[in-house]
Structure formats: structure tokens, C-alpha cells
Amino acid sequence: MRLSRKGRFAVTAMMNLALNHSKGPMTLTELTHDQGISLSYLEQIFANLRSKGLVGGVRGPGGGYCLARPASEITIADIVTAIEENAPITNPDSIATLYHSDRSPIHAMWNDFSRDLYRFMNSVTLADCVARYRTKTRRVQSETALVRPAEYAA
Numbered sequence: 001m002r003l004s005r006k007g008r009f010a011v012t013a014m015m016n017l018a019l020n021h022s023k024g025p026m027t028l029t030e031l032t033h034d035q036g037i038s039l040s041y042l043e044q045i046f047a048n049l050r051s052k053g054l055v056g057g058v059r060g061p062g063g064g065y066c067l068a069r070p071a072s073e074i075t076i077a078d079i080v081t082a083i084e085e086n087a088p089i090t091n092p093d094s095i096a097t098l099y100h101s102d103r104s105p106i107h108a109m110w111n112d113f114s115r116d117l118y119r120f121m122n123s124v125t126l127a128d129c130v131a132r133y134r135t136k137t138r139r140v141q142s143e144t145a146l147v148r149p150a151e152y153a154a
Helices: 005-019 028-035 039-051 076-083 092-098 105-123 126-146
Strands: 055-058 064-067
Touching: 005 028, 005 039, 005 064, 005 076, 005 126, 028 039, 028 064, 039 055, 039 076, 076 105, 076 126
Parallel strands: none
Antiparallel strands: 055 064
């Protein structure tokens, strides 16, 4: 199962806000540049994120968007649910009605899978994702620092 494009953009935008938290608010223009999507599409995403209390806006010079809560208090499920409210994967209450488990073992399996996926997304915070990203970035930087072109090798 895959996250929708809108859900992936929302998670990526929230990651950008978390990664750049110390620099202050980010404009949607900065975020569109980072993600390569249209401003109007990102505005729709941020309207949902703001209505769910995940981001806050700062007006005026130097304004933009920032996380409304600490990254450690925002789960991936929070983000995806804000964007895809009616998707069964984001609404554990609707899972049982979508896949009637009394029909067959296959439906029961999909119920279990959807619940497990939601629980997993609900257990991963934005801070966890930022920490993992930074660890991977440091690893890649240290690996590329060790690689030298042949002409520089002694």
C-alpha cells in the first residue's frame, strides 16, 4: 500500500519545517522550491495542516510557516490523517466498516493490516524522522569524504 502523493508531500513539507526549525518560519515559496510542486497545491496542503493544528503561520517580514507543536509530539499518522481524512488507512474507526471481517479471512487480514499500518505511523514522530535523516546524511557525508579521485591518491 502506498501513501498518496498529497500525503507524501505533506510529510516532506513537515520534515522541511522540522529540519529548518532553528532558522525560523519558512515561506511556502521556499517549500515549493524544495519539493518542486506548485504553490497552489502546497497552499491546499497547508490549509489542512493548519486546520488540524500542526502548523502555525507567522505574518509579516520574515514570516511563513512553522511547526505548531514540537516535532516529538507530531506523528506521521497526524500528518497523513490531516491530509487524507477519509482514507481507511488513516481512520481506524472506518477500517471495520470498510473490510467486513465477517465476510472472509481475507477481509479480516486487510483489517489487521490497516490497523497495524496506522499504529506504525502513529508510533513514528516527526522528530524520529528528522533524527534518522540526519544520521543518514552524516553517514553519506563521511563516506563521500573518504572517496578520493584516483589522481589524488598517493
